[in-house]
Amino acid sequence: METRKSTLALVAERAGVSIASVSRVLNGLPASSHLAERVQAAAQELGYVADATARSLKVGRTEQIALAVADVGNPVYVDMMHEVSRVVTDAGYRLVLSSTGSNPDDQITLLQSLNRGYADGLLLSPLRVTPELIDTIRSSRLPIVVIGSLPPDVEVDNVRADSAAGMTLAVAHLAELGRRRIAFINGPVDTVPGAARLAGYTAAMVKRELPMNDDATVGAEDFTLAAGLTAAETLLDQSTPDAIVCANDLLAVAALKVLARRGLRVPEDIALVGMDDTDIAELSIPSITSVDLRSAKRARTAARLLLRRLEDPSASVSRVVIEPRLTVRESTAGTPAPGSIDTAGSGVRGGAA
Amino acid sequence: METRKSTLALVAERAGVSIASVSRVLNGLPASSHLAERVQAAAQELGYVADATARSLKVGRTEQIALAVADVGNPVYVDMMHEVSRVVTDAGYRLVLSSTGSNPDDQITLLQSLNRGYADGLLLSPLRVTPELIDTIRSSRLPIVVIGSLPPDVEVDNVRADSAAGMTLAVAHLAELGRRRIAFINGPVDTVPGAARLAGYTAAMVKRELPMNDDATVGAEDFTLAAGLTAAETLLDQSTPDAIVCANDLLAVAALKVLARRGLRVPEDIALVGMDDTDIAELSIPSITSVDLRSAKRARTAARLLLRRLEDPSASVSRVVIEPRLTVRESTAGTPAPGSIDTAGSGVRGGAA
DNA sequence: CGCCGGGTCGTAAACGTTTACAAGAACGTT
DNA sequence: AACGTTCTTGTAAACGTTTACGACCCGGCG
Numbered sequence: 001m002e003t004r005k006s007t008l009a010l011v012a013e014r015a016g017v018s019i020a021s022v023s024r025v026l027n028g029l030p031a032s033s034h035l036a037e038r039v040q041a042a043a044q045e046l047g048y049v050a051d052a053t054a055r056s057l058k059v060g061r062t063e064q065i066a067l068a069v070a071d072v073g074n075p076v077y078v079d080m081m082h083e084v085s086r087v088v089t090d091a092g093y094r095l096v097l098s099s100t101g102s103n104p105d106d107q108i109t110l111l112q113s114l115n116r117g118y119a120d121g122l123l124l125s126p127l128r129v130t131p132e133l134i135d136t137i138r139s140s141r142l143p144i145v146v147i148g149s150l151p152p153d154v155e156v157d158n159v160r161a162d163s164a165a166g167m168t169l170a171v172a173h174l175a176e177l178g179r180r181r182i183a184f185i186n187g188p189v190d191t192v193p194g195a196a197r198l199a200g201y202t203a204a205m206v207k208r209e210l211p212m213n214d215d216a217t218v219g220a221e222d223f224t225l226a227a228g229l230t231a232a233e234t235l236l237d238q239s240t241p242d243a244i245v246c247a248n249d250l251l252a253v254a255a256l257k258v259l260a261r262r263g264l265r266v267p268e269d270i271a272l273v274g275m276d277d278t279d280i281a282e283l284s285i286p287s288i289t290s291v292d293l294r295s296a297k298r299a300r301t302a303a304r305l306l307l308r309r310l311e312d313p314s315a316s317v318s319r320v321v322i323e324p325r326l327t328v329r330e331s332t333a334g335t336p337a338p339g340s341i342d343t344a345g346s347g348v349r350g351g352a353a
Numbered sequence: 354m355e356t357r358k359s360t361l362a363l364v365a366e367r368a369g370v371s372i373a374s375v376s377r378v379l380n381g382l383p384a385s386s387h388l389a390e391r392v393q394a395a396a397q398e399l400g401y402v403a404d405a406t407a408r409s410l411k412v413g414r415t416e417q418i419a420l421a422v423a424d425v426g427n428p429v430y431v432d433m434m435h436e437v438s439r440v441v442t443d444a445g446y447r448l449v450l451s452s453t454g455s456n457p458d459d460q461i462t463l464l465q466s467l468n469r470g471y472a473d474g475l476l477l478s479p480l481r482v483t484p485e486l487i488d489t490i491r492s493s494r495l496p497i498v499v500i501g502s503l504p505p506d507v508e509v510d511n512v513r514a515d516s517a518a519g520m521t522l523a524v525a526h527l528a529e530l531g532r533r534r535i536a537f538i539n540g541p542v543d544t545v546p547g548a549a550r551l552a553g554y555t556a557a558m559v560k561r562e563l564p565m566n567d568d569a570t571v572g573a574e575d576f577t578l579a580a581g582l583t584a585a586e587t588l589l590d591q592s593t594p595d596a597i598v599c600a601n602d603l604l605a606v607a608a609l610k611v612l613a614r615r616g617l618r619v620p621e622d623i624a625l626v627g628m629d630d631t632d633i634a635e636l637s638i639p640s641i642t643s644v645d646l647r648s649a650k651r652a653r654t655a656a657r658l659l660l661r662r663l664e665d666p667s668a669s670v671s672r673v674v675i676e677p678r679l680t681v682r683e684s685t686a687g688t689p690a691p692g693s694i695d696t697a698g699s700g701v702r703g704g705a706a
Numbered sequence: 707c708g709c710c711g712g713g714t715c716g717t718a719a720a721c722g723t724t725t726a727c728a729a730g731a732a733c734g735t736t
Numbered sequence: 737a738a739c740g741t742t743c744t745t746g747t748a749a750a751c752g753t754t755t756a757c758g759a760c761c762c763g764g765c766g
Contacts, residue, residue, distance in 0.1 A: 005494060007751095007752060007753090008752065008753065008754095009752080017715080017716085018715065018716045018717075019716090019717095019752090019753085019754095020715075020716060020717080020718090020754085020755075021714085021715060021716075023753070023754060023755085024714095024715085024754095024755090027754085030713080030714080031714075031715085032713085032714060032715085035714080035715075047492075049465065049468050049469050049494075050469055050752085050753075051410075051469060051470045051751090051752055051753070052466075052469040052470045052471050053406055053409045053410045053415060053470050053751085053752080053753090054410050054721090054751070054752035054753040054754090055752080055753055055754075056406045056721095056753090057404075057406045057407050057410050057721050057722070057723085057751090057752080057753070057754095058720080058721055058752080058753045058754045058755085059721085059753085059754070060721075062406060064449075064471075072431060072434055072435050072438065073431060073432075073435055073632075078425060078426060078431055079426075081425055081450070081452075082425050082426055082452070085425065085450075085452050094449060094451070094471065095449070095450055095451070095452075096417075096447060096448070096449050096450070097434070097438070097448055097449070097450040098447070098448070099434075099435070099438050099448075112402065113405075115402050116402050116403055116404060116405040117404045117405045117406050118405050118417075118447065139400075141358065141402075225632065225635075225636055253636050254636070256638060257636060257638065260638055279426075279578065280633060280636075282578075283578055283606050283607070283610060283633075283637075284636075284637070284638070285609060285610065285613055285637070285638050360721095360722060360723090361722065361723065361724095362722080370745080370746085371745065371746045371747075372722090372723085372724095372746090372747095373724085373725075373745075373746065373747080373748090374744090374745060374746075376723070376724060376725085377724095377725095377745085380724085383743080383744080384744075384745085385743085385744060385745085388744080388745080403722085403723075404721090404722055404723070406721085406722080406723090407721070407722035407723040407724090407751090408722080408723055408724075409723090409751095410721090410722080410723070410724095410751050410752070410753085411722080411723045411724045411725085411750080411751055412723085412724070412751085413751075
């Protein structure tokens with residue numbers, strides 16, 4: 001088996017047949033067994049592998065699907081990648097991953113370069129959506145499905161989580177446990193999920209007739225652990241909640257850390273619920289109750305939507321919304337409201353020296 | 354700005370010039386300002402974007418770099434992706450991510466398809482390396498740099514972590530804290546890192562003249578959390594260590610969970626050290642001392658090696674080994690050997706109901 | 707025996723670029 | 737005024753495939 005670059009022409013020459021015949025045999029089109037054998041042999045000997053670029057140029061497909069996410073480090077995106085990767089490779093596509101920052105301009109330039117034909121379709125999960133971004137999405141030459149919310153007048157396939165419903169779930173759960181001073185650690189409010197979650201929180205609190213207070217909601221700079229630490233510090237400096245819901249599992253873990261530092265017990269003193277239900281919620285100690293926004297499912301359906309549109313570009317646009325679930329864990333488990341019975345907690349906890 | 358597919362020919366027609374001129378202007382080659390203006394205008398009006406596939410076919414480069422990892426879910430690979438993504442996009446390449454399973458056959462088919470010209474180069478981080486895999490790597494048409502160990506006779510760029518040295522670091526640290534019954538939760542022994550870490554552990558224990566015991570080392574099925582849980586259970590059923598070192602942060606977190614379930618305090622009863630020094634080691638409660646295998650740095654240098662080889666294919670192969678560090682955290686912090694003073698631990702810990 | 711249909715296979719045109727080559731124009735030099 | 741440079745631009749050949757078209761051969765039917 002040679003390792004040099006081999007082309008159809010070389011194989012054809014070696015087999016003593018025409019280029020077209022080689023192509024046909026290698027693509028399984030009908031051919032005489034005599035011819036087929038010769039070609040197979042020649043291809044084998046030369047270690048022939050078809051050039052993907054040339055093929056793409058000819059057939060007009062790259063068999064690549066691009067996935068653009070804001071932050072590869074975020075576990076929820078990792079889940080999505082995982083899922084998308086599976087369904088697109090099953091369908092014979094390769095996955096091109098692009099980590100745009102949270103900057104919409106980056107996403108726009110990405111989109112433009114995508115239109116050069118790197119990929120056949122795009123899965124986009126934007127954190128912030130600006131009018132410009134929407135324009136570029138609209139005028140894109142290739143199919144896009146966006147994971148996340150969009151204004152209703154945008155005619156683009158998309159699948160979103162109902163994070164407002166998720167916040168309702170969280171608040172209801174805490175209220176039923178008797179918690180009333182429910183604080184909220186949000187991400188940046190100028191992001192789509194940040195805004196949605198804040199709205200959901202407010203609505204849920206109002207509906208339950210729970211006391212609201214500006215000091216009881218803080219917005220982290222970012223959906224990251226580091227931002228969560230300072231956000232949690234700020235919150236606890238200015239407020240004394242008996243429960244905290246976080247817009248994100250990362251923020252929740254950060255809060256947990258800060259609570260431990262301050263000698264506050266979870267869930268006895270403060271109950272905690274996160275959002276996204278990623279692995280870290282499960283493996284944290286104590287494990288964290290989390291709103292499952294079904295990221296895997298969202299990613300899967302988004303990928304399938306894209307595949308469908310690729311085979312039928314004229315299909316009507318579909319907008320899917322996935323309902324959230326609540327996964328209850330130790331951070332809220334079976335706790336009476338604190339103060340009803342004062343357990344005279346000494347704040348003893350293992351390890352957090 | 355039209356949104357329809359536009360080609361050089363269309364722009365040329367519209368501008369009333371030749372195709373070649375359009376190409377030249379758009380690529381910034383010298384042209385009269387008169388011509389340039391007409392072309393720019395026409396391109397603008399038609400919303401022309403060059404087709405990447407055709408360009409790739411002509412120039413023989415795709416400007417894509419592939420990264421193949423065994424498991425996208427593993428935080429250490431996420432770190433690597435992050436890093437690789439940065440350096441290759443800075444160099445003008447796009448990143449194609451492939452999640453091969455841990456199955457070497459998958460990697461082989463991946464490699465073969467890579468040779469079709471999807472990408473200009475490959476970063477490969479194989480979990481298991483078989484002779485077949487090595488053969489395919491050797492006979493690859495395009496440059497590969499592997500992240501991880503390879504037999505010394507393989508003439509391929511690679512950058513590896515010295516995980517044996519890492520194990521020495523871990524064992525030495527624990528020994529200095531007075532721990533003697535140091536157990537080891539490994540990953541699968543038939544993987545490259547699994548084997549290396551086991552060897553490192555054994556060597557370090559022998560060198561320190563610490564007691565070794567078959568019951569004190571278990572191999573998880575996998576480098577995942579789930580596998581870690583059962584491995585930790587097994588270990589604690591058959592052995593009573595005063596310290597555990599884990600081949601992986603995920604395994605360490607799993608161990609932490611099991612220890613909590615059994616009422617064992619960390620670090621008082623059992624000290625714990627992980628490996629890879631990923632985020633979860635930091636944000637775990639207690640935070641976990643971890644051997645930093647410098648995954649970000651490894652990824653970065655690997656990416657740079659690949660870029661170098663892309664511009665100079667004849668460069669001599671380089672093999673880089675990155676030295677590990679130890680990041681000390683709460684899970685081993687300032688603890689005397691247990692038993693020296695029995696603290697009559699009541700096993701009270703917050704939250705783990 | 708002639709003709710037609712079906713199977714094989716080769717010829718050549720495309721896909722959308724880049725780029726070597728050459729032709730012509732403009733200009734300075736002798 | 738003739739000639740050599742240099743600059744500009746067009747012509748056309750490639751890159752490696754896929755595929756429409758047509759040529760040819762062979763057998764079966766009228």
